[in-house]
Amino acid sequence: MDNAAAISFLSDLDLNTFHLILSDPNVRSSVCFKFFNFLLKNQSLVSFNPDLQAHLALIFRLLKSRNFSGAENLFRSVLVDKNFDCPVPDIASKVEIFCDETRIKAKFFNMMLKAHSDSGNFDQVLEIFDHMKSNGIEIDERTCTVHLLALKRADKVRFSLDFLYRMVESKMKVSEYSLSVVVDGLCRSGEIKRSRELVEEMIDKGANPNVVTFNIMLNACAKRWWSEELDLVMVLMKREGVEFNANTYKILIDGFTSSGGVKEAQRLVLEMHDKGLKVEPHLYNLIINGYCRVGCTESACLMFDEMSQRNLSPNADTYSALLRGLCNDGEMAKAMEYVREMRNKGIELDGVIFNTLIDGFCKTGMIQKAHELQLLMEMKGFRADLSLCNKIAAGLCELNQITEAKKVLNVMVKRGAATELARFSSWVDIRSEEKDFL
Structure with a gap:
């Protein structure tokens, strides 16, 4: 088809015909997808905008052909496109038109749940979850884990706890990953005791916390050094046989x-x-x-x-x-x-070790050794703490090494240590005069 024919075809294309093309089993889903994306990028060539039905028709074609990433990206465009108002019940009511396969429907709703979760639409997630539960559509536990992670990132600890209970009430098998996400959220908010109680409760309901779950609680206890709670976590860990x-x-x-x-x-x-x-x-x-x-x-x-x-x-x-x-x-x-x-x-030796050694020599009265280290330290590009310089200068004065004391004093002055230096400088001058007199 040449350009003129293509332009003519597109100008005559209407929305109903577009729906028929997307639903035609003789047209490969990959071709439909390319055509759809072409129209989205060249809206001026056609007299309509692809509507919700067109999006859903193509999404289900992609799901059936196992192009899950393409289907998810297309659904996200529906979700974020301001031209679409897509309440969950409206979308759910149209699903039966495009699909009667249980597996594909489950894939669609789990994808829908994840997309809303990633977009922070947490109320819609609950609507989708409840719809799936009410209609016997299988809820993927891994998708729920992803949602729990989104809630944790949003600092919605109470929401994550409530969602976990929804999972349990729906007779879902709660994995150690989902449990660990909620436990981590509780521990981060300081609710360590509540996290342990939750783990005990979930164990009674058939969950199997792993070493990661327990490490999260132990780490929270250790950081706050809550020894009583730490002991209880370790007892629970031993009882469950977790090494x-x-x-x-x-x-x-x-x-x-x-x-x-x-x-x-x-x-x-x-x-x-x-x-x-x-x-x-x-x-x-x-x-x-x-x-x-x-x-x-x-x-x-x-x-x-x-x-x-x-x-x-x-x-x-x-x-x-x-x-x-x-x-x-x-x-x-x-x-x-x-x-x-x-x-x-x-x-x-680094600056910390130099200062440690100098301080040790000063404390034991070995001022000469401290001074030697201070000189070596500065030769290597490190700086002794001003408080240590002060001790060295005072010690050198006591040893009547006034010239060396003044050098240390000059170092302190160059580093901007003005506080009390005037008084100290006068004292050095007095010791210097005493030395000259003697």
Whole structure:
């Protein structure tokens, strides 16, 4: 067909003929789809706009030919097109015209439910769900999971809970995925106890929560360190025979080390080894940091040694945690041994570790060592904390190293530390005069 004939054909085309073309089984659905899209892009060539019936006719043709993505995209265009007013009952009443196959109808309504859910039309989703339930149309549980995820993203926790109950009332088998989505929404809103109660309720109704469901609750408890509720979740987990996975252990170890239960965290790490689970250096770092925080540096060093025995390589965070504990306890000789070991492994000191060591030397009165580190630190492009510079300058004055103290003072001035520097500068000047006099 040449261009003139095509233009003539299109100019004579009316809506009824268009409907017949879309419904003609002798015309392939892929051809209908291309023709439909062509008309949408060239509306000026025809005297009509494709109506709802045309859209639905083509959607069902696409569904029957298993072009599900094309059908869904076309339905979305109906949903968002301002020229169409498509109440759910109106669409539902027209479905029988285009399809009498149960499977295809179910596919259409599930697609319709998902499209409205993705568009945030949550009231329409309930209408579709109720229509499907009333008419015995199979509701896809995976589609419901997608809707629950949309509700969670929209922070509609109550809506998601209500929808889950609708699913149960409809005798649907609630999957662990759907349950986990609602549990996560409840936990994020702080309703941890309610989430556990929901899981217990759903278990009684035949649901099988998995380790992901329980990890969501455990993580919420651990972050708030709600130990009583955490224990109840773990009891429920044991009762249902759900084994810990690596992520469960990580959640619990993080929680215990944050709340002072370092020994329990250490026990869990050993349990992971016994079960053959991969233990990351990060978990040792948490325990080492936990022991150092409560002043048990000896236990921290033992955990450090265990890492080597387990062929786990300490990283910069490991050394940083251990050095902080040793410096707080004034064990500077031991701290410097670890620094040498660290550097031999190719791990360089960062600003945090420099400041930790300088603070440790200042606390133990080793001002000269602190000053040497401060100079090395600045040579490497790091800056010592102003409070530490203040301690170094004061200590140097006490050692009558006034020239060096003034250099530190100049560094502080260049960094804009004006507060109390006038008073400190006068004190340095006085010490300088005393030195000259002596």
